Amino acid sequence: MWTIRAFEQGLEELFQRGLLHGTMHLSIGQEAVATGVCGALAEGDLITSTHRGHGHCLAHGADPERMMAELLAKESGYCKGRGGSMHIADVSRGNLGANGIVAGSMTIAAGAALAQQQQGSDAVVVCFFGDGAANEGAFHEALNLAGIWDLPVIYVCENNQYGMSMATARAAAGNDIAGRGAAYGLPGTKVNGNDILAVREATLEAAARARAGEGASLIEAVTYRYRGHSKSDRNLYRTREEITEWRDERDPIDAFTRYCTEHEVLSEQEITAASQRGKDTIKEAVAGAMTGAEPDPTELAGAAYAANPGMEGAA
Amino acid sequence: MTRTTYAKALAEAFRVALAEDERVFMAGEDIGIYGGAFGVTDGLLDEFGPKRILDTPISEEVIAGLAVGAAIVGQRPIVEMQFSDFIVNAMDPIVNQAAKLHFMYGGQVSVPMIIRGPGGGGTGAAAQHSQSLEAWFAHVPGLKVVTPATAQDVHDLLLASLLDPDPVVFLEHKLLYKVEEDVEFRSSIADTPAQLGQALVRREGGDCSIVAYSIMVPRALEAAEVLAEEGIDVEVVDLRTLRPMDTTTIRSSVKKTGRLVTAQEAPVPVSIGAEVAACVAGSDALDYLLAPIQRVGSLDVPMPYAKTLETATIPQTGDIVDAARRVMKD
Ligand SMILES: Cc1ncc(C[n+]2csc(CCOP(=O)(O)OP(=O)(O)O)c2C)c(N)n1
Numbered sequence A: 001m002w003t004i005r006a007f008e009q010g011l012e013e014l015f016q017r018g019l020l021h022g023t024m025h026l027s028i029g030q031e032a033v034a035t036g037v038c039g040a041l042a043e044g045d046l047i048t049s050t051h052r053g054h055g056h057c058l059a060h061g062a063d064p065e066r067m068m069a070e071l072l073a074k075e076s077g078y079c080k081g082r083g084g085s086m087h088i089a090d091v092s093r094g095n096l097g098a099n100g101i102v103a104g105s106m107t108i109a110a111g112a113a114l115a116q117q118q119q120g121s122d123a124v125v126v127c128f129f130g131d132g133a134a135n136e137g138a139f140h141e142a143l144n145l146a147g148i149w150d151l152p153v154i155y156v157c158e159n160n161q162y163g164m165s166m167a168t169a170r171a172a173a174g175n176d177i178a179g180r181g182a183a184y185g186l187p188g189t190k191v192n193g194n195d196i197l198a199v200r201e202a203t204l205e206a207a208a209r210a211r212a213g214e215g216a217s218l219i220e221a222v223t224y225r226y227r228g229h230s231k232s233d234r235n236l237y238r239t240r241e242e243i244t245e246w247r248d249e250r251d252p253i254d255a256f257t258r259y260c261t262e263h264e265v266l267s268e269q270e271i272t273a274a275s276q277r278g279k280d281t282i283k284e285a286v287a288g289a290m291t292g293a294e295p296d297p298t299e300l301a302g303a304a305y306a307a308n309p310g311m312e313g314a315a
Numbered sequence B: 001m002t003r004t005t006y007a008k009a010l011a012e013a014f015r016v017a018l019a020e021d022e023r024v025f026m027a028g029e030d031i032g033i034y035g036g037a038f039g040v041t042d043g044l045l046d047e048f049g050p051k052r053i054l055d056t057p058i059s060e061e062v063i064a065g066l067a068v069g070a071a072i073v074g075q076r077p078i079v080e081m082q083f084s085d086f087i088v089n090a091m092d093p094i095v096n097q098a099a100k101l102h103f104m105y106g107g108q109v110s111v112p113m114i115i116r117g118p119g120g121g122g123t124g125a126a127a128q129h130s131q132s133l134e135a136w137f138a139h140v141p142g143l144k145v146v147t148p149a150t151a152q153d154v155h156d157l158l159l160a161s162l163l164d165p166d167p168v169v170f171l172e173h174k175l176l177y178k179v180e181e182d183v184e185f186r187s188s189i190a191d192t193p194a195q196l197g198q199a200l201v202r203r204e205g206g207d208c209s210i211v212a213y214s215i216m217v218p219r220a221l222e223a224a225e226v227l228a229e230e231g232i233d234v235e236v237v238d239l240r241t242l243r244p245m246d247t248t249t250i251r252s253s254v255k256k257t258g259r260l261v262t263a264q265e266a267p268v269p270v271s272i273g274a275e276v277a278a279c280v281a282g283s284d285a286l287d288y289l290l291a292p293i294q295r296v297g298s299l300d301v302p303m304p305y306a307k308t309l310e311t312a313t314i315p316q317t318g319d320i321v322d323a324a325r326r327v328m329k330d
Helices: A002-016 A031-039 A054-059 A064-071 A106-118 A137-149 A196-211 A240-249 A252-262 A268-290 B006-020 B044-048 B060-072 B084-098 B134-138 B151-163 B216-229 B247-257 B272-281 B284-288 B307-313 B317-329
Strands: A046-048 A125-130 A153-159 A188-192 A217-222 B002-005 B024-028 B053-055 B076-080 B114-119 B144-146 B168-173 B180-183 B200-203 B208-212 B234-238 B241-243 B260-267 B294-298
Touching: A002 A031, A002 A054, A002 A064, A002 A268, A031 A054, A031 A125, A031 A153, A031 A196, A031 A217, A031 A252, A046 A106, A054 A064, A064 A268, A106 A125, A106 A137, A106 A153, A106 B060, A106 B084, A137 A153, A137 B060, A153 A196, A188 A196, A196 A217, A196 A252, A252 A268, B002 B006, B006 B024, B006 B044, B006 B076, B006 B151, B006 B180, B024 B060, B044 B053, B060 B076, B060 B084, B060 B114, B084 B114, B084 B168, B114 B151, B134 B144, B134 B168, B134 B241, B134 B272, B144 B151, B151 B168, B151 B180, B200 B216, B200 B247, B208 B216, B208 B247, B208 B317, B216 B234, B216 B260, B216 B317, B234 B247, B247 B272, B247 B284, B260 B272, B260 B317, B272 B284, B272 B294, B294 B317
Parallel strands: A046 A125, A125 A153, A153 A217, A188 A217, B024 B053, B024 B076, B076 B114, B114 B168, B144 B168, B208 B234, B208 B260, B260 B294
Antiparallel strands: B002 B180, B144 B241, B200 B234
């Protein structure tokens, strides 16, 4: 959680210094979801991610320097500077990729889960998506398929209360995304998404179910995004008080540190050290990424294909 | 050689692939017990079982999306759109996902999948079950588009598409399904002689090139017979794949004949015919042209229902003959 927050804050700073091209979606305030879910997975488990995906990527084990390099549009980035913030993938570690299309990964995750079944693997696929995505047709088609075929997939909705400016309560009929699981015969669990342990618990349960061949699950993790939707957001759809209240009273990192001190899991020094480690990691990642080479446009020809582009063009 | 139909030759290609490669599976609406809306997958469920032949709900977006997800983790899905018109319900997984992932993720994945289905008119199914949407997909970098015209080719090109690591939109024509031919079945996927991006000269000739694909290939060959009686010696080029497009074969044919007619079932504006014309106009083949290029295609309307209207809308052999006569006049 500390690393994710430091990563996102590092990006804000880079943006303010004019070093970032394009847009980005920060997950500050939502760190417990990515960390709680990915921490509950086993080696070989797969994830798919969203436009707000830096946290998922880090929590699933990505190298912050290669992520930074991607954001800084370097050849050394995960996607050679072709993907950027919304499209980071780290396939070798099981992150099948972030997606710029809202709900774009819902059906892909179903397919990846079907493949696990076919290959006799006991790996589980986690599909992160936002509350806004739950109103796309793909959500319903994917959950229905996961339901009838008992696919080993966990659909994790990060309900951060808004899809851009649209409040979940106004966008989702019934205002109960977890409850939609029932329609497709899947368990739907609503958890406090700012409580890393609750998220972890729900994920462990869903993963055990998937591994036992009992099929898919839906988890709705209720959380909050502190920053604007993307770089351009005047926050006209919510009050300053609402943001302050979440930040000051329900912050996931504060909640976890409180838990750790109360239960004597970590000392204050250890907590400070972990937080500092996060910051140092990101500082080094930025410094390292900055030295990377720029991508070479001459490498673009034919790059859309894995083989035989064969397009000499008509010009 | 086996005397068989286009539909059965295609089914035989599925059989070869399913038997040989564990990673191959098929999914689609009513492809199992029903055997597919056009009977193409008849018998496959009995032979390969429900783990390889998956009946899906009527959910085109997840059918296409599951192929993407399965392909990027090592499977070889072949998924069916019951009518290729319904592919528009699956545009996101095809255009935004399948076509993009290899590039967008810097080469970390490839997406070896086939999405296939029947297109075209002539069955009285009217506007929403008769389209030829190939140009939509040929426009997208990252996709490959295959349009087989013969029973041998549908067999061979399906196998060639399976050998390809990229997403293939494989468009059959409903009126071709029943066409019978002598076909040589391949016993293994790699035995296919076909390659994506290779056109074929179906008939050699010296006066005029007709560049066609899918059902317009047999019509162009018929037109060539008619024209031969008038002393016009036509060369017929079958594109076979629209992306990649074999511009070399198109250009050398035009350099030989000096005249070009393009033939497609889709409406003419902003279409494959335009791309073929541009590939000639933008090259040294232009200098060989003796007459302006003629493009044959459907009337610029949605497909009408009435037989007379439908026939008037879709280009018939006579329309190709007329176009060839026009280029010969100049
Ligand atoms: C299909 C599609 N429609 C619209 C958008 C534009 N868009 C990007 S993010 C977003 C809000 C998504 O909300 P949600 O799913 O709740 O995720 P969050 O941004 O809250 O993390 C919108 C409308 C898009 N990228 N894709």
